[in-house]
Amino acid sequence: MKNFQYFRPSSPEAAVALLDKTWGTAELLGGGTDLLDLQKEYVAQPSKVISVAAIKGFDGISVLEKEPPVVVIGAGTKIATVASDSGIKEHFPALASAAGGLGTPQIRNMATLGGNLCQRNRCWYFRDEHVRCLLKGGDKCYALDGENRYHAIFTKEHTCVIVSPSTIAPALIAYGASAEVLGPKGKRTVKLAEFYRAPRKEGEREHVLEANELVLSVSIPAEKGLRSANYEVAQKRSYDWPMAQAVVAFHLDGKKAKEVRIILGHVAPTPLIADAAMKEVEGKEITEETAAKAGEAATEGAKPLKQNEYKLRLLAVAVKRALLTAAGAKKYWVT
Ligand SMILES: Cc1cc2nc3c(=O)[nH]c(=O)nc-3n(C[C@H](O)[C@H](O)[C@H](O)COP(=O)(O)OP(=O)(O)OC[C@H]3O[C@@H](n4cnc5c(N)ncnc54)[C@H](O)[C@@H]3O)c2cc1C
Ligand code: SF4
Incomplete structure (x- = not known):
């Protein structure tokens, strides 16, 4: 690991002041579960590491009394706290499921929400020094x-075929969440749906933050009556990322689904909003048949690589099962 200076500022402004304008020389440190690995492999070689652990008010979950109420999660909040919070479990079950199923208890107890959203991709070529x-x-x-069996299947127009690594991000997008971001010019709000982008070259990250910005918190509107579910297809139930993920959210008008959102994870360089799948079930009752059709529609436009065509089937199944779970027809995923 390259030597670095370690900073522990007590305010977000002081942390931002320590960051540099270009990527690579300074890194924020959340739980370190991603950054330290990258440093040990010489993939990240910052000369400044800035811990967020001493920033006051950087963690915790609070509720703003608005209409609808807004749940605010500090960027320093541990993933384990998100997973076990009773309000999150009740109102945002897909988020609780994604957080509760992530990594291992040790990782969930170290990792922060900000670090999860900004973690680097897991491409094994990228992570090989x-x-x-x-x-x-x-x-x-x-x-x-x-070797591309775990890479993207939505590859059109992408020169780098990573998959977006966060399983939390698709859930937040489905709930219409936004991130509050602080930079040298002050605060700005970025919708999670617009937070990610596909990197193409050195100096570009998997998200739209500038190098001298940090995530302060994430806000999620608690829509009354919203049904939601997360379904991940993984080789094992622990210590791994899924190969395909679907998060769905919708309201029910009688038996018909409306305002349907279907977000796909781990199949493209960014979380993907599955428009064709959403259209397939909008205004319809969620049944085995309609959910299966939405699953097939979710794979429209995919262009798998040589080793990962198998993901098409996994994705279709993930969408179908997430829809049926959220509709209450079947329960496939329990954390
Ligand atoms: C075996 C294993 C399995 C895993 N499985 C999953 C999984 O299924 N799903 C999943 O989502 N993840 C998974 N992970 C990844 C894990 O969730 C991330 O490593 C973790 O969430 C990163 O959080 P952290 O606080 O430790 O980040 P750090 O390692 O501290 O930081 C990660 C990056 O985020 C930046 N950063 C940190 N905080 C902020 C902030 N507030 N604002 C802006 N930038 C910031 C850092 O500079 C760094 O670039 C797994 C990890 C392992 C080792
Ligand atoms: S360009 Fe992207 S997908 Fe290709 S090897 Fe590098 S990180 Fe992996």
Whole structure:
């Protein structure tokens, strides 16, 4: 690991003042479950590491009395706290499921919400210190013709075929959440649906933050009567990322679903809003048949790589099962 200076500011403004204008030289440290790995592999080589642990009021969950009420989760809040909060479990079951199923108890007790949303991708070429791919200043994506079974299946127009690694992000997008961000010019609000972008070259991250900005908190409107569910297809129930994920949310008008949102995770460089799948069930009763059709529609536009066509089926099943779970027809995923 390259030597670095360690800072522990007590305010978000002081943390921002320590950040640099370009990526690479200074890094925020949440729980360190991602950053320290990258430093040990020489993939991240910051000369300044700025811990958020001593920032006052940076963690915790509160409710703003608005219409609808808004739940605010500090960026320093541990994933384990998000997963076990009774209000989150009741109003945002898909978020509680994504947080509760993430990694291991040790990781959930260290990892923060801000760090989860800003974690780097898991492409094994990217994380190998000896490989210089597009995101590390090289001129080639090694995954395109290489080992790509866990990479994106929505690859059109992407030169880098990572999958977005956060399982929390698709849930937050489905709930219409926003991130409050602080930079040198003050605060701004970014909808989670617009928080991610596909990186193409060195100096670009998987999100739209500037190098000298930090996430302060995430706000989620608590829509009355919203039904939701998260379904992840993974090789094992712990210590791994899913291969495909679907988060759904909708209201029921009688038996018909309305304002349907279906967000796909781990199949594209960003979380994906599945428009065709949403249209398939909007205004319809969620049944085995309509949920299955939505699952098939969710794969529209996919262009899998040589080793990951299998993900098409996993994704269709994830969407179907998330819809049936949220509708109360079947319960597939219990944390
Ligand atoms: C075995 C294993 C399984 C895992 N499975 C999953 C999974 O299923 N789903 C999933 O989502 N994740 C999974 N993870 C990843 C884990 O969730 C992340 O490592 C963790 O959430 C990162 O949080 P952290 O606080 O430790 O971040 P850190 O490692 O401290 O930081 C990560 C990045 O975020 C930046 N950062 C930190 N805080 C902020 C902030 N407030 N504002 C802006 N930038 C910030 C840092 O500078 C750094 O670049 C897994 C990890 C492991 C090791
Ligand atoms: S998918 Fe992206 S991170 Fe992985 S080798 Fe290709 S360019 Fe690099």
